[in-house]
Amino acid sequence: xxxxxxxxxxxHIAERLAEIERFHVVALVTRAFELEAQGKQIVNMVIGEPxxxxxxxIVDAAVDALRHRQIRYTPSLGGDELxxxxxxxxxxxxxxxxxxxxxxxxxxxSGALLLTMGxxxxxxxEVLMADxxxxxxxxxxxxxxxxxxxxxxxxxxxxxxxxxxVEKNWTPRTVAVMVATPSNPTGTMIPFDxxxxxxxxxxxxxxxxxVDEIYHGLTYGFDAHSTLEFADDVFVINSxxxxxxxxxxxxxxxxxxxTYVDHIEKLAQNLYISNSDVAQQAAMAAFKPxxxxxxxxxxxxxxxxxxxxLPALRELGFDIxxxxxxxxxxxxxxxxxxQDSYHFxxxxxxxxxxAIAPGIDFGEHRAAEHVRFSYPQSVAVLQEGVRRxxxxxxx
Amino acid sequence: xxxxxxxxxxxHIAERLAEIERFHVVALVTRAFELEAQGKQIVNMVIGEPxxxxxxxIVDAAVDALRHRQIRYTPSLGGDELxxxxxxxxxxxxxxxxxxxxxxxxxxxSGALLLTMGxxxxxxxEVLMADxxxxxxxxxxxxxxxxxxxxxxxxxxxxxxxxxxVEKNWTPRTVAVMVATPSNPTGTMIPFDxxxxxxxxxxxxxxxxxVDEIYHGLTYGFDAHSTLEFADDVFVINSxxxxxxxxxxxxxxxxxxxTYVDHIEKLAQNLYISNSDVAQQAAMAAFKPxxxxxxxxxxxxxxxxxxxxLPALRELGFDIxxxxxxxxxxxxxxxxxxQDSYHFxxxxxxxxxxAIAPGIDFGEHRAAEHVRFSYPQSVAVLQEGVRRxxxxxxx
Numbered sequence: 044x045x046x047x048x049x050x051x052x053x054x055h056i057a058e059r060l061a062e063i064e065r066f067h068v069v070a071l072v073t074r075a076f077e078l079e080a081q082g083k084q085i086v087n088m089v090i091g092e093p094x095x096x097x098x099x100x101i102v103d104a105a106v107d108a109l110r111h112r113q114i115r116y117t118p119s120l121g122g123d124e125l126x127x128x129x130x131x132x133x134x135x136x137x138x139x140x141x142x143x144x145x146x147x148x149x150x151x152x153s154g155a156l157l158l159t160m161g162x163x164x165x166x167x168x169e170v171l172m173a174d175x176x177x178x179x180x181x182x183x184x185x186x187x188x189x190x191x192x193x194x195x196x197x198x199x200x201x202x203x204x205x206x207x208x209v210e211k212n213w214t215p216r217t218v219a220v221m222v223a224t225p226s227n228p229t230g231t232m233i234p235f236d237x238x239x240x241x242x243x244x245x246x247x248x249x250x251x252x253x254v255d256e257i258y259h260g261l262t263y264g265f266d267a268h269s270t271l272e273f274a275d276d277v278f279v280i281n282s283x284x285x286x287x288x289x290x291x292x293x294x295x296x297x298x299x300x301x302t303y304v305d306h307i308e309k310l311a312q313n314l315y316i317s318n319s320d321v322a323q324q325a326a327m328a329a330f331k332p333x334x335x336x337x338x339x340x341x342x343x344x345x346x347x348x349x350x351x352x353l354p355a356l357r358e359l360g361f362d363i364x365x366x367x368x369x370x371x372x373x374x375x376x377x378x379x380x381x382q383d384s385y386h387f388x389x390x391x392x393x394x395x396x397x398a399i400a401p402g403i404d405f406g407e408h409r410a411a412e413h414v415r416f417s418y419p420q421s422v423a424v425l426q427e428g429v430r431r432x433x434x435x436x437x438x
Numbered sequence: 439x440x441x442x443x444x445x446x447x448x449x450h451i452a453e454r455l456a457e458i459e460r461f462h463v464v465a466l467v468t469r470a471f472e473l474e475a476q477g478k479q480i481v482n483m484v485i486g487e488p489x490x491x492x493x494x495x496i497v498d499a500a501v502d503a504l505r506h507r508q509i510r511y512t513p514s515l516g517g518d519e520l521x522x523x524x525x526x527x528x529x530x531x532x533x534x535x536x537x538x539x540x541x542x543x544x545x546x547x548s549g550a551l552l553l554t555m556g557x558x559x560x561x562x563x564e565v566l567m568a569d570x571x572x573x574x575x576x577x578x579x580x581x582x583x584x585x586x587x588x589x590x591x592x593x594x595x596x597x598x599x600x601x602x603x604v605e606k607n608w609t610p611r612t613v614a615v616m617v618a619t620p621s622n623p624t625g626t627m628i629p630f631d632x633x634x635x636x637x638x639x640x641x642x643x644x645x646x647x648x649v650d651e652i653y654h655g656l657t658y659g660f661d662a663h664s665t666l667e668f669a670d671d672v673f674v675i676n677s678x679x680x681x682x683x684x685x686x687x688x689x690x691x692x693x694x695x696x697t698y699v700d701h702i703e704k705l706a707q708n709l710y711i712s713n714s715d716v717a718q719q720a721a722m723a724a725f726k727p728x729x730x731x732x733x734x735x736x737x738x739x740x741x742x743x744x745x746x747x748l749p750a751l752r753e754l755g756f757d758i759x760x761x762x763x764x765x766x767x768x769x770x771x772x773x774x775x776x777q778d779s780y781h782f783x784x785x786x787x788x789x790x791x792x793a794i795a796p797g798i799d800f801g802e803h804r805a806a807e808h809v810r811f812s813y814p815q816s817v818a819v820l821q822e823g824v825r826r827x828x829x830x831x832x833x
Contacts, residue, residue: 055645092510179708293688
C-alpha cells in the first residue's frame, strides 16, 4: 500500500490547455505593476477597463443592501427584480419587449459566454468568428468542446465579419457565428443592415447567431441598435463592466432564445449556483436617471479621449485606416516601426514606460503588425503616453 | 439572401446537456418561495446555506472598500493580500506552510472545481467519486470532457470512498479521485488515516487526488485536518460560503499543486478574467479574531441544531446509521415511509409545508430510499419542521 518514497509526481495536463493561450494583456499589466512598485510611472493603455469609478448611486445601493439585507444565494439566472430592470431597459432603450424569463443575469459576460457555448456546442462543432477578436471567445468555444474557426478580416470590412464572409466560411460543422459590435480590439461596428444580412445567412444555414453587445452605450455620436430589435432567435451577451463601470463586481447578462432558457438554467445551477447577490443589489441602481447621467458624462469624456488619441497616433506614424466608432480601443498598424508587435510591446513597457497590447492577443491574422491602444484614461495621461512614444520611436 | 419567412427555428442542443441534471434542491426552494408568496409558511430544510448573516466585520470591510477604493478587476487568481491572508490561515490553523503562489482565489468553490477539472481532464478521462455526493461534481467533470465514475458507498464506510474502493474501481482511464470531507449530503468524514491511504493509492496509480474541504470549520467537537498536512500534490477546494457565511458573495479558493499553477492561471484569465473585488475586500476581514469568534458561536449553534434534529428524526422513524460529524446535513433513509423519496419530497412541501432534498440529487445508489435534511435553522424552526413531519407521517 505504501508508495515508493521517491516516486515522481504524476502530472495530467488536460489536452485543451495546449489550445488555450495566455492573455498577454494580463502579463503586461502585471509587468507594469512591478515597474510601478520599483518607483517607475507607467502609462497604462493596455487594460480594457474604464478609469472611472463605479457611479455613486450603484455603490450606495450596494452599501444599503449590505447594511439592511442578508447577502444570500439568488436564483441561478439572477434575482427577479434585476431581470425586471433589464426588461425595462430593453423596452426604454431599444423599444424591444422581452419576457423576463429570457433575460439571465450572469457572472460577468464571461459567465454568459461559457453558458452559451455550453448550451450550444457538441464535440467538433464549429463557431465562426473574426480574427482579430476578443481572445477568450475562442477559448470558451474550446473549453466547451467546439472548434473556433477564425476568419481573417481587414480594414475593408472594418475588421468585422460580413454576410459574404459568413456564407463563404460556412462548413457542414458550423453551428454558430459570433460577432461583437462594437468590437474589442478594433472599436469598429457592423452596420445594422449588414448585421441583419448576417442573421439571415446564419438562419438560412441552420445556425445560431451570438452577438456581443457589451460595448453598447460606448458608441460616439449615436446609439447602437440591438440585434434584438429584429431577431428573437439570437444569443445577446452584455455586461455591467464597461458602460456601467462595474468591472470588479463581475456581473453581466444575456438574452436567450426561448428554446434554450431551461438548458441554460440547468447549466448555471451546476456551474455557478448563483452569481453575486451584492453585485445584483448594486446593479439595481444602474438604470436610475442619476446613474445614467454620470455614465453619459463618462461617455463624453471617452469621446474626447478618442478624439485626442486617434490623430496623435496617426501623426506618430501608426496606420489606423478605420475610425473606431465605439468601445475604448484603437487598433493600429505598427509596421512603420516593427514587424514584431509582440516584442515591440514588451520593449515599450520596459524602455518607454508605456503599456499597450500586442496583436497576438486577438488572433493570428497580421497580428505581428498590429497593437491595441486602450484609451479610458484622462487626456493628460494619454498625452504623456504619446510624448513617451514619440521619444521612444525617435530613439 | 432572404430566408423563407416561415423557416423553423434552428436548435442546436449540446450533447452534454443530456448528461447534466437539474438540481431538485433548487426546484424545491423555488416551490417553497411560491407557496410562501401565497401566504403559507414553509420550513426550509432543503437549501445548503447558513441561516446566519455574513459576520459584521466582513460586511464592514466591504462597506469600507466601497466607500474608499475603486472596485476593479483583480489578478485572475486573486489579490495578493487575500492570498497572503489564506497563506497565514493555513499556517495558523493547520500548521502548513504554503507559498502564496499555490493559493488561488476563485469565484466560489464552483470556480475552483471548473478550473481543476479544466486543468486535469482530457476527453474520456475518468474521475472516481462517491455516490452519493455533491451533484455538481460529476457535472463539472462532464463539462470538462471527463467521465465521472460514481462508486456506490454505504453506511459501512460512512458513505465515503476508502482506499480499497479506490483501488478496486481504478481503470486505465482513471486520472483523478475526488472526495469531500465532511461530505455533502452526508455530513460524514473520511478518517485521517484512511485519507492518507487513499492518497497513497492514488499516487501509486499515477493519478491526482482532489479534496473538497469546504465544510472545514463546521465539524463538531474537533477540528478537521487538511490533506495539505501530509501532501502537496493534491488539489484542495475550499470556500468562504459555508463556515464564513458568505454564500451570496461567490468567493472560494483552492490550493494547487505547483505543476498546475500556470495552467490554472491561464484558464482563469480566459474563463473568469477575475473574481469579485468587493468579495475579496470583504474576505480580508474573514480571519480577524472578532470574525472568528462570531463563526465559532455559529458553529456551536449548528451543533445544537444537529443535536436536536438527529434524535428527533430517528424517533420519527428515519434510519440514520452514521452520525454526521460535520457540515449541516443529515442523510436519512426514509424507506419506512416511502420507496420513492423524490415524490415524497415534492408531496411533503405541498402537504406538510416542509422542504427537504430527495436522494436523486446526489446520485443513483439507493437514491429513492434517501433524503437529505439541511439543518442551519434555529431549533425552533427545526421543531416546527419535526412537528409537521410527525403529523404528515401519521396522516
